[in-house]
Amino acid sequence: MPPCFACLAWPAGNEDATRRVEHLVWALQTHQPERPSAFRMPGLYLADLSPTGHPACRILPLHNAEGVPAGCLYGTLFRRAAGSLRPLDRLSPEETRRICRTGGRALMTEYWGHYVLILKTGDTIRLLVDPVSAIPCFYRRHGEIACVFSHLEACPDEFATDLTLDLASLRRLRVYDKIQTGRTAYCEIHELGGGQRLELSRPNASPETIWDPRPLASQPLHLSDQDAAEALRETVRDCVGSWASACGHIAMDLSGGLDSSIVTACLARVCNDKRLDIVHHHIRAADAPELVHAQATCAHLGLDILALDVAPSRALPDPDAHPPSARPWRNFLGLGFDKILPDRLRSPGTTFFTGQGGDHLFLMTRSPLGLTDYIRQGAYARLWTEWLNAARLSDTSLWKTFASNLPYLLGRPARSALETAIMGRLDRLDLPGGKSGEWLEGLPDWALRPGDLPPGKFEQISTLPHLYQIRDPLARASGRHVIHPLISQPLIELCLRLPVWQLCLGGINRGLARMAFSSDLPDQIRRRTSKGEATQYFARQLAGDWEKVATALSQGCLMEAGLLGRAELDRLLADRAMTASATFRDMLQLYTLEAWMRAARSRTARLVRS
Structure with a gap:
């Protein structure tokens, strides 16, 4: 299960708000299998809803020089320094003073990691999210109480009362389901984006952008190719090594591509055999198999690999199975993948690493x-x-x-x-x-x-x-916790300052990364410019569940809400052979939206009955 939290902020002197907060705190505590660890001060409460023993996330209380609480940070935080770092377990009063004095901006320049900061100075409460929004941060109001949470589906029903569907936002998700604009699928719930700050103590405050990549990119580094490659290699190793130090047992999800092979090579430098397993999801479909490339990387590094068969005969999740989250997520289609893992990789103490983010940072482009x-x-x-x-x-x-x-x-x-x-x-x-x-x-x-x-x-x-989309958007007790170590602020900021012509050194996509890790990768991987695909897997999976998807869409909530027209659905259903390349993508996207609409309707009906 990914890092998961819920937070309440309210005027400490408001007795009515304080009584209502006590009821919400009780609901949070009784909703969890175990009493959650929590931070509390007048006007602020934060609970860690992650399973006990979660290694890579914690609550860091903030105190000023007089020992007075100033808020807390939820997540994993590292100092800005060279080398593989251990996550911080405390912040000194002087560090807290700088963070408070800058309204949290100092976190963006002196530290890095995955975090949500709740800062309370006097009557002012500010909320701030790290630049990549690695931990989702949604918020809504119950009168004088601000409710902040990472996963609505992990919260008790009291957090989901009096919600109305935002049909305009759902229409936008139909156009581009990767879009994240601060709006969710509910009118009352909003999302704080990466690098943004919000003043919770002002009911109508709008988010402000604290982290902007353009000023960084406007100051390019002028390095030789050799020096640029060395800077890239050391920064990647530092980021991967730091995340590895924050975790216990690691399962590296090695796809067989360049980026995941680079992360695997970095892990091999800092992890022993007992801490590291290499896993490859071997997709059985007409797409070219990636297993041979993953095996080549492991052979070069002297590592064993566990190949897990993923067959397109695996059924799609039922249309009533989408968790009642704040918005639809395409990750819903992967529910059940964890069942193919061996038991030893299902422990809450196991964290999965991937190579996601390399396409955007090392630069996979044809431009x-x-x-x-x-x-x-x-x-x-x-x-x-x-x-x-x-x-x-x-x-x-x-x-x-x-x-x-x-x-x-x-x-x-x-x-x-x-x-x-x-x-x-x-x-x-x-x-x-x-x-x-x-x-x-x-x-x-x-x-x-x-x-x-x-x-x-x-x-x-x-x-x-x-990059905001590449995270754990759904909280499930059986779900794995995934870290994408390439999506780390020091590496992002370095790649922003390296010119694109140098990132694509020699006219090859991700050319600088290939040069930087030439000694860590087999030639088969270093020279490979193609990408693995799962297109045929999803097409065959949809073909096997065509009747289930067609029935759900024909008799579902999307049609009822006017988000899907009969003519459009008939056009898609007429292309059962999926001769148009977009047919299966549109069908799966609509199926995800339909499943979410059913989850939302089910939760609303339950709240009305209660």
């Missing part, structure tokens, strides 16, 4: 716009080489590469890859896209507006909101 970035930095010593590299990376001719860059060299502003993807979905679904602001509202400003950034670097930055 030729790194050429503009190189020219705009004012150095021309390797102009011809970078022109050739841009053509190689994009697999286009030299003249087409130049034509792609010319508008930006003449002053065209950089474009947001996130905005382009959303508008493309609107076009494909034949939905009105004229008022683009309606569909983009709430997205981080830094993902939509480039400032003075060159086009290649802004393309990279504008995809970073997808």
Whole structure:
């Protein structure tokens, strides 16, 4: 189960609010199998809802020099320093003073990790989330009481009273289900995004952005290729080693790709055999198998590997099985995957590591716009080489590469890859896209507006909101806890400052990372530029459960709420052979939305009955 918490903040002098808080605290305590560990001070209560023995998350109380409580931090926190670090188990009064004086900003510059900070100074209560929003942070109000939580489904029903569906938000999720804008599927529940801060003590306060990647990226590092590779290698090793030090037993989910192989190599340096298991999910479908690549990495590193068969005959979850979360999550489709794990890997003390995040940071791209970035930095010593590299990376001719860059060299502003993807979905679904602001509202400003950034670097930055989606969004007692060590602030900030043409060294996607870890990887992995896919697995799984999905959608909540039209559903059902590549994706996305709508309706009905 992922890190999971619930928090209550209220005016300490309000007797009515205090009585209602006591009832909510009682509900939280009785809802858990074991009494949760908690932090409490006047006007603030936080409970850790994670299982006992969770190794990588804790409550850090904050106290000033006089010993007066100043709030607490939930999560895992490291100091900014070189090397593999141990997570902090306390903060000194002087550190607390700096954090309070800056309203939490000092956390972004002097520390890193996965955390939610609740800071209380006088009557002011502030909420702050780490830059990658690794621990979800939702909030709502019950009168004078602010309720903050990571997973609505792990909270008692008292947290879910008087909720109304946000149909407009659900329509946006139909267009692009990766979108995270601060809105959820309920009008009353909002989400605090990565690097944002909120003043909880002001009922109508809006979130403010504390962490913005654009100023970092506007100050690129000017390093030789060798020095850049060394900086990248050491930062990756430090981040992976630090996360490993925060965990007990680790199961590395090795896909067979470059990024997960790099994380595996870093773990092999710091973990002994008793602490580390290597697991590969061997997908049995028409997609090219990845097992041979995972085996090559383990053979090179002298590690054993456990291959777990994943067959498309595995049934999709039932449409009534989506947890009653604050919004739909595509991860619902993977419910039941944990059943294929051996018992020793199901312990709460086991943490799974992945290589997720490498595509965005090491830079998996075909864009030729790194050429503009190189020219705009004012150095021309390797102009011809970078022109050739841009053509190689994009697999286009030299003249087409130049034509792609010319508008930006003449002053065209950089474009947001996130905005382009959303508008493309609107076009494909034949939905009105004229008022683009309606569909983009709430997205981080830094993902939509480039400032003075060159086009290649802004393309990279504008995809970073997808990192928020790579986390544990559903709390389940049997669910695994997953850490993505590449999605760590020091590595993100380094990759923001490395030019995109250098990240794609030699005109090869993730070229700098390949150079940095050349001695840790077999040539088979280092030279591989293709990506593994599970497209045919999901298509075959849907084909096996077609009748279940079709029945659920034909007689379900989406139709009733007007979120799915009969003509659109008939068009999808007519393509049972899935000749259109988007059919199975749309069907599975709609099935997830339908399952969530049923969970929401079921919880509402239960609350009405009680």
